[in-house]
Amino acid sequence: xxxNPESLEARASANAxxxxxxxxLAGNWQITKPRPAWPELLGAQNxxxxxxxxxxxxxxxxxxxxxxxxAQQWCRVTGAYCDTAALPEKIRTLLTQLxxxxxxxxxxxxxxxxxxxxxxxxxxxxxxxxxIAHFVGECVLSTVRLVRSPRKFRWRxxxxxxxxxxxxxxxxxxxxxxxxxxxxxxxxxxxxxxxxGDIYIAxxxxxxxxxxxxxxxxxxxxxxxxxAAFAATLGNMKANEEIDALETLGIxxxxxxxxxxxxxxxxxxxxxxLYANALxxxxxxxxxxxxxxxxxxxxxxxxxTIVDLSxxxxxMVKAVTFGLIIGLAGCLRGLQAERSAAGVGRAATSxxxxxxxxxxxxxxxxxxxxxxxxx
Amino acid sequence: MxxxxxxxxxxAIEVANLDCGYDGKVVLKNVSFSVRRGEIFFIIxxxxxxxxxxxxxxxxxxxxxxxxxKFLGESxxxxxxxxRRGMLKTFGMLFQGGALWTSLTLRQNVALPLxxxxxxxxxxxEEIATLKxxxxxxxxxxxxxxxxxxxxxxxxxxxxxxxxxxxAIVFFDEPSAGLDPVTSRKLDELIVQVRENFGxxxxxVSHELASIFEIADRVVMLDRAExxxxxxxxxxxxxxxxxxxxxxxxxRRGDQxxxx
Numbered sequence: 001x002x003x004n005p006e007s008l009e010a011r012a013s014a015n016a017x018x019x020x021x022x023x024x025l026a027g028n029w030q031i032t033k034p035r036p037a038w039p040e041l042l043g044a045q046n047x048x049x050x051x052x053x054x055x056x057x058x059x060x061x062x063x064x065x066x067x068x069x070x071a072q073q074w075c076r077v078t079g080a081y082c083d084t085a086a087l088p089e090k091i092r093t094l095l096t097q098l099x100x101x102x103x104x105x106x107x108x109x110x111x112x113x114x115x116x117x118x119x120x121x122x123x124x125x126x127x128x129x130x131x132i133a134h135f136v137g138e139c140v141l142s143t144v145r146l147v148r149s150p151r152k153f154r155w156r157x158x159x160x161x162x163x164x165x166x167x168x169x170x171x172x173x174x175x176x177x178x179x180x181x182x183x184x185x186x187x188x189x190x191x192x193x194x195x196x197g198d199i200y201i202a203x204x205x206x207x208x209x210x211x212x213x214x215x216x217x218x219x220x221x222x223x224x225x226x227x228a229a230f231a232a233t234l235g236n237m238k239a240n241e242e243i244d245a246l247e248t249l250g251i252x253x254x255x256x257x258x259x260x261x262x263x264x265x266x267x268x269x270x271x272x273x274l275y276a277n278a279l280x281x282x283x284x285x286x287x288x289x290x291x292x293x294x295x296x297x298x299x300x301x302x303x304x305t306i307v308d309l310s311x312x313x314x315x316m317v318k319a320v321t322f323g324l325i326i327g328l329a330g331c332l333r334g335l336q337a338e339r340s341a342a343g344v345g346r347a348a349t350s351x352x353x354x355x356x357x358x359x360x361x362x363x364x365x366x367x368x369x370x371x372x373x374x375x
Numbered sequence: 376m377x378x379x380x381x382x383x384x385x386x387a388i389e390v391a392n393l394d395c396g397y398d399g400k401v402v403l404k405n406v407s408f409s410v411r412r413g414e415i416f417f418i419i420x421x422x423x424x425x426x427x428x429x430x431x432x433x434x435x436x437x438x439x440x441x442x443x444x445k446f447l448g449e450s451x452x453x454x455x456x457x458x459r460r461g462m463l464k465t466f467g468m469l470f471q472g473g474a475l476w477t478s479l480t481l482r483q484n485v486a487l488p489l490x491x492x493x494x495x496x497x498x499x500x501e502e503i504a505t506l507k508x509x510x511x512x513x514x515x516x517x518x519x520x521x522x523x524x525x526x527x528x529x530x531x532x533x534x535x536x537x538x539x540x541x542x543a544i545v546f547f548d549e550p551s552a553g554l555d556p557v558t559s560r561k562l563d564e565l566i567v568q569v570r571e572n573f574g575x576x577x578x579x580v581s582h583e584l585a586s587i588f589e590i591a592d593r594v595v596m597l598d599r600a601e602x603x604x605x606x607x608x609x610x611x612x613x614x615x616x617x618x619x620x621x622x623x624x625x626x627r628r629g630d631q632x633x634x635x
Contacts, residue, residue: 152491157478241474245536248434249488250463 008058012036012067014045021047023071026056029064038070050075053086062098064091069098135254135332139262142255158260165226166268170275172225176217177209177276181283184208189291198292199302205284206303210311212318214277216363218269219322223355227330230261231351234334235344243335253335262327269323270316277315310375318366322359329355385448387412387544387576388433393442395425395432402428404602406442408595412543415570415577415590417610420597421625426580427471429597430548433578434468435459447543464492466544467537471552473529475521481508481532482517488539507535511565527558534565544576545569551583559583563590584628596622 008027015022029035052068075082084092146153188204234257237243243253288294330351337347386409395403402425410416418426431437433444435451444451451462475484485504489495505517511531521529530550537545547566551559563586569575581587587594587610594613596606598621606613606622614626
């Protein structure tokens with residue numbers, strides 16, 4: 001019966017003759033299949049001379065070289081003479097290349113000392129702060145230029161972005177807001193019921209939503225939805241040299257790409273926050289009615305005793321600021337993205353993190369400021 | 376074909392002692408050359424020698440650490456922001472992948488520079504954009520988006536956009552990259568046609584030997600180890616006469632390819 005040459009396993013035999021050992025290799029040596037191990041072949045023998053030879057080797061690849069190299073290395077360590085003269089010239093050349101690769105493949109030490117790491121991090125922070133300041137300044141200058149010649153503003157792009165970040169975000173913002181209203185009402189009910197102050201659920205939900213939660217939750221949703229999308233879009237445009245194409249035409253990327261997006265978010269954020277306020281209050285009202293049997297009219301009247309226009313204005317000021325922060329962070333990170341798929345991914349992540357961080361900082365500043373102003 | 380030696384005006388581009396690099400790395404040092412008006416000039420060299428880096432410094436995408444670049448006798452590197460913006464109108468650029476704005480149709484892509492720099496009516500701009508697209512063989516594709524056309528068509532659309540303002544100089548970054556030989560040859564013919572029709576000065580970054588021997592009037596060859604220019608002249612002269620083995624090895628292979 002004919003033997004299928006493909007089925008022949010890699011084989012190695014060792015024949016001792018005095019202090020010499022002749023190693024003969026045969027069969028198919030493939031990297032994806034098992035190969036004989038040098039220590040097992042050697043056993044307890046300790047030859048002074050090893051002669052390597054191939055005989056009836058079918059298909060072979062790096063697997064054969066690895067075995068021969070292992071033998072060579074053993075000879076080097078033990079001081080035995082390794083005779084490769086019987087090997088074909090091609091294999092000997094590859095073996096030399098493998099030895100060279102082994103010598104140069106020492107892992108590069110990329111670790112840094114603590115001081116170096118601190119220094120580099122400080123440099124990065126300063127450079128980052130400078131870039132943010134430069135970018136904001138460029139946005140302001142471009143805005144001034146566009147106010148002088150509004151014809152050059154990309155109104156169509158702006159309207160498309162408004163639809164994307166505004167109208168298309170209504171379902172998710174609505175759902176999140178209702179649930180926030182429900183959560184606030186439930187949480188408030190735990191405490192207020194004990195003191196018979198059920199009706200003040202309306203004040204709690206109304207004030208929290210209008211002054212704080214409406215704007216904050218909308219901003220959180222938009223940071224993840226729109227800020228990341230801005231960064232990914234601009235990062236991808238940078239990778240495709242579309243931004244370079246704008247620069248070579250003398251069209252500032254900030255004017256062409258950033259301002260329409262900023263305006264879109266600046267306009268849509270307060271509108272979405274108002275919508276979030278309404279749905280959050282609705283969520284609270286449903287819980288108040290269902291759980292505490294407070295009639296909707298009583299809820300509404302009670303809420304109006306504490307929520308006034310200044311509270312709504314406060315929320316709107318926050319919403320506009322958060323919108324601009326999300327837009328700036330998304331566009332900045334997009335324009336800073338590295339020209340690769342991984343760079344675009346990192347830009348999107350960074351945009352969300354930057355937006356959320358700056359948003360919380362701004363919210364804290366607002367809290368102090370409004371308290372000082374007595375608003 | 377225009378004989379560059381017949382042009383009597385000053386050079387279209389003068390580069391003097393230019394140092395190029397980015398992120399603190401020096402890629403090219405002390406690069407000097409000039410490009411005559413109406414010339415098809417190639418910047419050639421092996422991969423990683425700094426061809427595209429030099430091009431990005433020429434068009435202002437990177438700022439050189441030293442040296443000057445002059446377009447039509449006026450310094451680009453020393454120009455104020457406003458002057459630079461004005462000078463950008465004098466040249467167009469075709470990027471390696473076309474770099475078309477993906478959210479705009481081909482017509483809108485070509486129309487954008489016209490909207491930005493002219494006071495032409497909407498209708499006139501539309502007509503010019505259609506004409507430019509027809510000149511590069513993309514008539515009928517005006518309302519296609521970049522994602523809906525092939526790589527070769529993207530490059531031609533990119534060329535139509537680069538030609539939108541009828542620039543005096545057009546830069547090409549690896550125009551043959553990613554194209555089959557037939558499409559690549561057609562693009563070469565288009566480049567020659569642009570020069571013949573409008574007397575445009577053409578600067579091409581490429582290592583495509585077939586294109587170099589076919590359409591280049593003159594070349595400069597960059598070398599990675601040298602960090603600068605190692606040869607300048609007509610490609611065929613360099614292939615035959617150069618004593619630098621790096622130059623002959625690079626160019627003679629192209630000559631052999633052409634003969635086979």
